[in-house]
Amino acid sequence: MIKEAGIESTNDAEMEKQFPSSVDFMLLGTCNLKCNFCFGPNHEIPAMRTDLAVDVIDKLSRNGVESIVFTGGEPTLIKDLPVILYAAKRRNLTTVLSTNGLTLASKEELLDEIAPHLDWIALPLEADTPEVNADMRVGFTPDAGIKHFEAVLGLIPRIRERYPDLKIKLGTVVAQPNLDRVAGIPDLLASRCAIPDTWKLYQVSPSEYGKLNYSNLQISDEEFERVYEEARARAIQTGIPNVQKYTNEERPGKYLFINPRGDALTVHPDTSDYFLIGNVLTGFNDVAKKWKSHINTQALTANFGRTYPQN
Numbered sequence: 431m432i433k434e435a436g437i438e439s440t441n442d443a444e445m446e447k448q449f450p451s452s453v454d455f456m457l458l459g460t461c462n463l464k465c466n467f468c469f470g471p472n473h474e475i476p477a478m479r480t481d482l483a484v485d486v487i488d489k490l491s492r493n494g495v496e497s498i499v500f501t502g503g504e505p506t507l508i509k510d511l512p513v514i515l516y517a518a519k520r521r522n523l524t525t526v527l528s529t530n531g532l533t534l535a536s537k538e539e540l541l542d543e544i545a546p547h548l549d550w551i552a553l554p555l556e557a558d559t560p561e562v563n564a565d566m567r568v569g570f571t572p573d574a575g576i577k578h579f580e581a582v583l584g585l586i587p588r589i590r591e592r593y594p595d596l597k598i599k600l601g602t603v604v605a606q607p608n609l610d611r612v613a614g615i616p617d618l619l620a621s622r623c624a625i626p627d628t629w630k631l632y633q634v635s636p637s638e639y640g641k642l643n644y645s646n647l648q649i650s651d652e653e654f655e656r657v658y659e660e661a662r663a664r665a666i667q668t669g670i671p672n673v674q675k676y677t678n679e680e681r682p683g684k685y686l687f688i689n690p691r692g693d694a695l696t697v698h699p700d701t702s703d704y705f706l707i708g709n710v711l712t713g714f715n716d717v718a719k720k721w722k723s724h725i726n727t728q729a730l731t732a733n734f735g736r737t738y739p740q741n
């Protein structure tokens with residue numbers, strides 16, 4: 431075994447196809463928002479070093495991973511984000527950037543730098559009014575959630591105009607504060623020429639910060655279904671081509687996460703919270719052996735394909 435840049439290296443043939451087809455790579459915990467429901471890593475955790483992140487991408491690409499969702503925290507806060515995305519794209523991976531949109535809205539040149547390395551961009555919007563969106567998207571200034579609302583609604587048409595091949599996913603976390611303001615989102619999007627390719631609704635989950643604030647956020651399965659059905663009907667009317675939902679019951683077994691410390695995490699079947707299975711920086715082979723006991727490969731691939739369809 432050789433050690434390179436702090437990460438284990440093994441014989442390629444030996445490790446071939448040893449990872450699932452898609453991985454969610456949480457590049458950092460730091461964020462420019464502090465949403466109560468956040469299921470990202472602790473915001474104190476800084477970004478993984480760029481050379482280590484590139485090494486991880488390289489090893490994943492040589493071991494069966496075909497798609498990476500780059501997430502956080504807020505990935506656009508990383509100076510080397512274009513380098514990291516380029517590293518994935520030049521290995522022919524399907525690339526998704528999950529971002530809250532605030533930095534991209536304020537730094538126009540960043541979109542130009544990263545768009546050529548992206549297949550999908552995933553943006554969030556939690557309500558059809560700026561006030562309720564701000565109840566969910568909490569920031570460090572009183573108007574952060576309002577700014578976020580306008581940032582996302584301004585970004586979608588800009589991306590459409592400048593990068594017509596870059597697909598857009600909109601995500602909405604459904605919780606107590608926005609329960610009655612989700613179904614109106616499709617009409618808002620239509621009025622702003624901001625129709626995404628996929629709209630995915632998530633039932634708020636008791637993970638990370640969401641766990642700490644769950645008593646004020648939790649909704650029942652029935653409430654989530656009602657909101658989803660109302661929202662879906664409006665989405666069809668307004669021409670959103672792909673509407674998906676994700677309940678807490680569906681979460682386990684469909685994701686492999688890598689956090690900024692290199693920890694490999696799945697979703698625990700009983701608690702819906704993260705479950706540590708190893709570390710890709712210090713034990714890549716160990717993770718390669720363990721993940722199959724926690725992940726349903728077909729369900730993971732199908733979930734990614736439904737959310738980010740190729741055509």
Ligand code: SF4
Nearest residue numbers: 461463465468470503
């Ligand atoms: S949910 Fe996203 S935008 Fe909000 S604090 Fe977490 S990482 Fe940041």
